[in-house]
Amino acid sequence: MDRLSSLPGLHLLVNLSPPYRLAILLVSTLLVAKIVSALFFRSAQKKPPRVRTWPLIGGVRKFMKGPINMLREEYPRLGSVFTVKVLHRNITFLLGPEESVHFFKAPESELSQQEVYQYNVPTFGPGVVFDVDYSVRMEQFRFFSESLRVSSLKSYVQHMVYEAENFFTKWGDEGIVDLKSELEQLITLTASRCLLGKEVRDQLFQNVSDLFHDLDNGMLPISVLLPYLPIPAHRRRDKARKQLAEIFSNIIQNRRASGKKEADMLQAFIDSKYRSSGRYLSDNEITGMLIASLFAGQHTSSITSTWTGAHLLHKQFLGPVLDEQREVMSRHGDKLDYDILAEMDVLYRAIKEALRLHPPLILLLRYSHKDFVVKNREGNQYTVPKGHVVATSPAFANRLPYVYKDPDSYDPDRFAPGREEDKAAGAFSYISFGGGRHGCMGEPFAYMQIKTIWSHLFRNFELELIPPFPEIDWDAMVVGPKGKVMVRYKRRALTALPIS
Template sequence: MELSDLAKALWLNGISTNVMLIFLGTVVWGSLIILTLLRRRSRSLPPVVNTIPLIGGLIKFIKGPMLMLADEYQRLGSVFTVKIVTKSITFLIGPEVSAHFFKAAEADMSQKEVYQFNVPTFGPGVVFDVDYSVRMEQFRFFTEALKVTSLKRYVDYMVEEAQVFFSKWGDEGEIEFKSELERLVILTASRSLLGREVRDQLFDNVNDLFHDLDNGMQPISVLFPYLPIPAHKRRDKARRELADVFSKIIQNRKSSGRIETDMLQVFIDSKYRSTGRATTDNEITGLLIAALFAGQHTSSITSAWTGAYLMRYKQYLSEAIEEQKTVMKAHGDKLDYDILSEMDVLHRCMKEALRLHPPLIMLFRYSHSDFTVKTREGKEYMIPKGHIVGTSPAFANRLPHIYKDPNNFDPDRFAPGREEDKVAGAFSYTSFGGGRHGCLGETFAYMQVKTIWSILLRNFELDLVSPFPEPDWNAMVVGLKGDLIVRYKRRALTVD
């Protein structure tokens, strides 16, 4: 064979080999695709709620989200999808199916996409208006401001504010309890978080501005946060004026060299580890607003519900009063962080009120990848990438397979030896969220409410005059509907 013939043969053999490799590669790749599709098909998609085309489940949400969840949970089980306009929202109800929701990494399940409606309120450059790495650094600032050494100082401020506030009540009378608690909570939060300057000189102004900012978050804001409605215009004006107020306070502190022991000071002193730069005035303002916004509603609502249940169920009120006597016998009239931490009965009453009435009734994430969940019954569902994934603390906290007589107020369900929230495993109790995005202010909230109720129990007899309240499902943060009228009579608790 000549060299040219040999070269030709080798060349043809090379083509055949390449063709064969391409063919085999195509077969393998095609097989993998088929297997993936078959695997995805074997993991069924969640059942879909029957809704009107285009507007989808919007009407069901408007009529009542909790009613919708109750109906569909009964009909479809713990995993189901609701289509709203172009969005698919898949709900995961209960600890058996919600672990990925709480534990997933940000790359797989994120908050930013679904909480953009907060940006006009908190402002640019903070929380949900920044990427994950910056947001985690900002959350580190919150963690620093809420560490135990700081909380101990904050409790002292809370005690002082509450004592002054209640000293202005008469010897006896009737009050609208809910509004009184709202005002006290924002007073204690203002002193602890916003600082002495706001509390002593600018409280009324800041309180009015915050009220407009708060009322600017309407249900329609979730879908259309920049819609030019009157509430949004007042919100934006209040946000600009708050920025001016805080900017002056921040500059005054920096120029005077004065160091305070509040959250504002922590934010002023904070620096980003990734760049070494200090926080800007705009960032400090946004972080303070976010902190106050998160804490005010949760604490005032929890204080009101706790009181409503204590006044309705006198046996728990008696137990809480006896606990105060025990604490006072050991420590006298003093109240501080460590003493409040001893109050297990009051803690359980608060926790049970929060189980029944968590202020945030739904939590949402955006899914960046497919994932699988398995129900108690053994059914597996594949949740597709691109779905909004939701869970409901308000609904999951009342599941009868976790909590005995779940609609009853029973603080003893959290007592040692029973602890119903731990029997079914993690995420059985989610009033403060959980996992990667658990509430940073949980301990602050417990200390704040315990302070208020310790002083109330020690100094007043309380009776509920108005009917027992119902939840206000029309609010963004679900509190109590209508007035909460309470009759009080001043008295000093004595230790036997």
């Protein structure tokens, strides 16, 4: 006690009356609590680590080398949550099932699409998708969803089957083709028939196809930052968009005047109306939504069809797919419809695995309207500030080694019952079609389309991939195979298994 009392100032506290000592003790306790709270709060407010970049231009150089290359370089050093500055934008990446939960589940008021996808507006047109507020956009997404319900898909499959059978009649008994080019043509034909309508497919296909080509080529990397930059590609894009609006306006007016109904997405949009106002869609809205639907599906389906074929024609996993076709044929003959395609689980897994390895959209983006906290699998917490662009990458996340065994290998059996690697680490282990609030509504359509094409090919041709195996074109806006994908074919009929 003497030794303690000799400390500077402590004798004052000892000599104070009990009420004063209690007051000082309470103040001291509150002060300590405040300091501890501040330190804890500061820890909880820790921002994600940042990619080291040059001043001013920030991460532009790293992005020019390719976003996937940057992710592969920074992930081992910074982990699954980090920020890179690109010009004036801070982009925070969330890589992994645990980290991306908020990305996929957050409401629009917290993480929104509209701000980051404005570069689509010149292509899709005014008054649709990313050029309208959230409530209108949700109604428009409902129109998309209703046009892709099972009853509609069943009618679309008959168009897909017809287009595939008709397209491959032009192949001879044997030959060599660029599979990538062939499937791009066929997907455009089937999408035109199912989505754009009979009139386009029968009478205006080449004209509309050329205009879509100009629209497609008008979406460049520079378009993301400067969508209205007066360059030749943008001028051709704007001219094509205007001509498409005129073509579709005439078709819509003729359909309405005739009272004739067709089984296609165009008809679904003509018949749709807003719940909030009871108003039918305008011609311009229908045109924009048709363009958006074709853009959303055409690239994904043609790219995934090509990768599916390239991997299966390596032969290792081709046998089970052919056995499944024989077994299905033994029960249904040559018939193909929605229900029969739904039975093809082996082919489904083959397509799904191609899409895991090669998702056409390598980045998914949102804009943060408020701070939020994200926790990585190591238990570290970071606060992502308001105003950041938040990103995740299917191309990177789909190959995480702690989620998938031998993640760079093509192995459709990883999705088979008993393995199901895509479910082991959580709901967002497989994000080729996005997920959560903004999952792709066209996923069932894409699988039906790709199944139809490959079922027909496997039943009618022997196919051999001519080396080399295609590389990935990381420089494209929608990432697919680089260059040609050459295949040797020979016409033959696949024999059904005998019914036991």
